[in-house]
Amino acid sequence: MPRTSLPMLHNWKYAPSFDEAYLARNYDDSAWKTVTIPHANIETPYNYFDEKMFQFVSCYRATISPNQQDANTRIFLDFEGVMTAAEVYLNGEFVGSHRGGYTPFRVELTGRVAFGQPNVAVVKVDSREREDIPPFGGSIDYLTFGGIYREVALTLVDPIYIENVFVRQADVLSDEKRVEYSLFLRNTTNVGQNVRALVTIRDEQQQPIIQAEEHFTLTDGSAAQRVDFALSGLRNIKLWELDAPALYTFDVKLLSESGAEDTYSTRFGFRTATFTPQGFLLNGKPLKLRGLNRHQTFPYVGQAMPARAQRKDADILKDELHLNLARTSHYPQSRHFLDRCDEIGLLVLEEIPGWQHIGDRAWQQVACENVREMVTRDWNHPSIILWGVRINESPDNHDFYVETNRIAHELDPTRQTGGIRCIPNSELLEDVYTMNDFVHNGGGIALCDQQVVTGLDHVVPYLVTEFNGHMYPTKRFDQEERLVEHALRHARVQNRAAEDPAICGGIGWCAFDYNTHYNFGAGDRICYHGVMDMFRLPKMAAQFYRSQGSPAQDVVLEPATFWTRGERSIGGVIPLVVFTNCDMLEFFYGEKLVGKYLPAKDRFPGLEHPPIIIEIPFDELGVWGLTWEHGRFVGYLNGKAVIERQFVSDPVPTKIVAVADDAALQADGIDVTRVVYTAVDQAGNLTPFLHEFLKLSLTGPGEIIGPKEIPVIGGAVAVWVKAGTQAGTITLSAAGTRFTANDVRIEIIQ
Known part of the structure; x- marks a missing residue:
């Protein structure tokens, strides 16, 4: 018979505990919660929660009823990701296990399954931070959450x-x-x-x-x-x-x-990707890599987001931030994310799970198996150009890393390897010296010279894999000066990477804010290191990256200001940074043309689209106590006005605008989309310090992920809506204390 793959995403029974009695085939689980996959073992708050709340052992049960006519087949359960360790049982009998939450595994049920009648599969899920499993054993700057958080399928094949x-x-x-x-x-x-x-x-x-x-x-x-x-x-x-x-x-x-008969299908692409001492080449042509690191963390459900949300992240990185590279920090990520990278042309550095700590020999063996599982799962993705085979920021370990490199090269001789480190003079066992360079602190040098880092007497293939991050954490609702400086630090480092032919590119830390342990981040269990927040809403640094895209694709004109006299220290908005891919702009204060300004190519010679920096005498826009006027910016390309931005002098919120990423979802009980709420003023600009409270209500075949009452954080917030299993129309409403947002309607289709 041809291969049959049956998704097992519905009608799982879940208990946030485990007992040996749960393994019995006839155990009564009728009181358990019925869940869909992907599933988080517990819903977490947005911030300020005890990270131990998801670190427990739980249990999932599902019924499997293969047809009698399939009795001569081999039958498997395929898991794409279970955090952190899994034991699988069928009808009370142990059939397999796996350690590690980021790579797939398969358990065979052949010879144990009863065809033509119900069987019960039980998965014992240990989501504790076990020291025998990477990335654990030391401290890690991210949370792993728990549950069967990636897809499961029942696969039947001939012998x-x-x-x-x-x-x-x-x-x-x-x-x-x-x-x-x-x-x-x-x-x-x-x-x-x-x-x-x-x-x-x-x-x-x-x-x-x-x-x-x-x-x-x-x-x-x-x-x-x-x-x-x-x-x-x-x-x-x-x-x-x-x-x-x-x-x-x-x-x-x-x-x-x-x-016997079987079929298999996979996508691939024709391309070459080569890191050289003189830079990176895609299909033989030089390409400067510009990227960000991605954690796969989402509010409330951790990592348990289905295909559409994973794919949307790739779209954001490519289409909104205009990147050409993403690093899957610090673990292999969803196949849906990688599939979308293949489809839209976004390069990927994929790496094994880990963060600084190297465990004992048994721990290292699990890490080596992670290399095998990562490479053999993803070797046909044309978007992947580099395997990360070293534990992120770990010390040198000759024998261990000789082995991880050997495994990757033996399995896939077509790709180079890298090993992300943060220490100078590290032993280079990989093909590419990949370095987290945090030297830039706002002044002085932006990146180290590679030979200072490597300690070698020659230039090697070299890629900067992290910068900024903890050096300058920035919240989306921070004070204007901090947001501007945060953006400029990204600009300075990307400019330096672009200038140096011996640097293949720079990957900033990071794309999105993420949940972390209490001993990292802001203490509220969030690292505010992203150029976007956890809802994928942009900070000013995101506008820098967006401005590096071609104006033929997206004309960008983003003054880095809230346009108010008293927000910055001392007052005023000068110097005024404008992130744009226009070649000239006009700046008006009130009705007065202050001047025409060009990109700061002298300060950012490596950037294709340097920011425009308006530097005029402090009192040219008036002094403290005088009337503050509105501002207007007009962007030009080739002498033609193509975009305009206006800022009012007396902003007041006028409405809350709700926009959904998608107009329709599949009626599968799993599909999701994001809805963004933005409080805007008279000119349609964000009101960045509005503290509003929204009460959400939903009618139709779907549900809201997370709480139904949410704060508007820094003038904006987002929610994800999950489809039900019936066709119909979802209507999402949001009412605040001062405003009611427009209703959002989403079609749920069969």
Whole structure:
């Protein structure tokens, strides 16, 4: 029979405790809560909570009822992520376990499952910070949360089946390209089998561009067997580029002489990605990498967000912040995030779980297994250009890191490795020296010279993987001067990275604020290190990154000010930084044209779009006690006015605007979308210090994730809405003490 994969996302029974009695097939779990997957073991507050509240052992139970006609198949439960350790039982019998919450695992039910009748799968989930499992054993600057927080599926295959496929591209920059591929197969029969593999490569329209048939023999036994083949002479192939990420589909159908059949499909792209001492090359062309680190943390549910939210993060990084690279700090992240990076042309540095601490030999063995699981899960993603095979910011450990590099190179010889460190003169075992450089403190140098860091007498492939972060934590509702300086620190470092041909690029810390332990961050269990907050709402630093995009795609004109005389120390708004990709702007104070201003190329020569900095005498906009006037900014491109921003002198909130990311959701009981509430003044600008309180109400087939009464933080806040299982229309309403937001309607479709 062909492969069958059945998502197991509904009708799980959940208890926030564990007892051996729960393992029994006939245990009465009718009083347990019914949940969907992804699932967080407990809902957490936005901030100020005890991080031990999710560190407990819980239990999930689900019924599996395979058909009698499938009795000759192999049957598996596939888990994409369970935090932190899992033990799996079927009908009271132990069938498998896994340590580590960030990588997938499979347990086989063959021989234990009863076909044609209900079976009960039980998952014991240990979400404690166990010292035997990376990233734990020391202190870590993030929270891992708990639960079955990624998808689960029931997979049925014939006794001869495909376990994995690795697709590699060769001669990518030639007119005729070649695909090399490896099939990882299992023959669980007790005899050798003659097998045919029917291979098809399809283009973006799913039209076949080449087909092949391979014949070979599999020996008997259950051990995985690898067979390698190649397809040559591929012409008229589109490259996977950042602005046109062409994706191809590799399909393989396996047929054996005994009648066994299996199919497997994966996407891939034709591209080269090379870190050199002279910079990074994508498809042979120089590309300066500009990125941010991403934690996969969301308010209230931790990491347990489904596909749409994961994909949206990739869209934000590429389309709103105009990045070309994301680092999955500090662990492998959702396949949905990576799939979207493939689709939109966002490069990825993916790394193993960890933070500074290296445990004992058994701990290191788990980390090595994490390398294997990460690489073999994700090796076909064209967006991934570098494997991170070192525990983030850990000390040197020669034998351990020789092994992690060996594993990555042996499994995937097509990609280079990096090892994120924060110590100078570190032993370079990887292909790329990846360094967290926090030297910039607002003045002086922005980045260290690479040879000062490496201690080597020659230049090597070099990438800055973190900067800023804890050096200058900044809340979205902070005082204007701090928000401006936060943005400028990102600009200075990205400028320095862009100037130096020996630096492949810079990855700032970080994209989004995230929950962390009490001994990090602001004490409220949040690290305010992001250029956006946890709701993915922008700080001024986000506007710097946004301004680095092409004006053909997104014209940006963002004065870094709240436009008030008394917000800054001493007063006024000068110097006034404007993040823009315009080539000139006019600045009006009241009705007076103050001047025309150009990008500060002298201060930021490495940036494609330097900020414009308006520096005029302090009293030119009046002095303390005089009337404050409105401000107006007009941006020009090639001599033509293309964008305008206005600021009123006497801002008062006029309304709260509600906008949903999506107009429709799937009626699957899992799909989510974000709704953003922004309090704006007469000119439509954010009122950054408004403290309003919203009471949310929802009608229709869906629910609100998190509390139903929320504060408007710094003039804005967001909520996520989850679809129900029935078609219909959700109406989300929000009423405050001073304003009622516009209703948001979201269609729930079957």
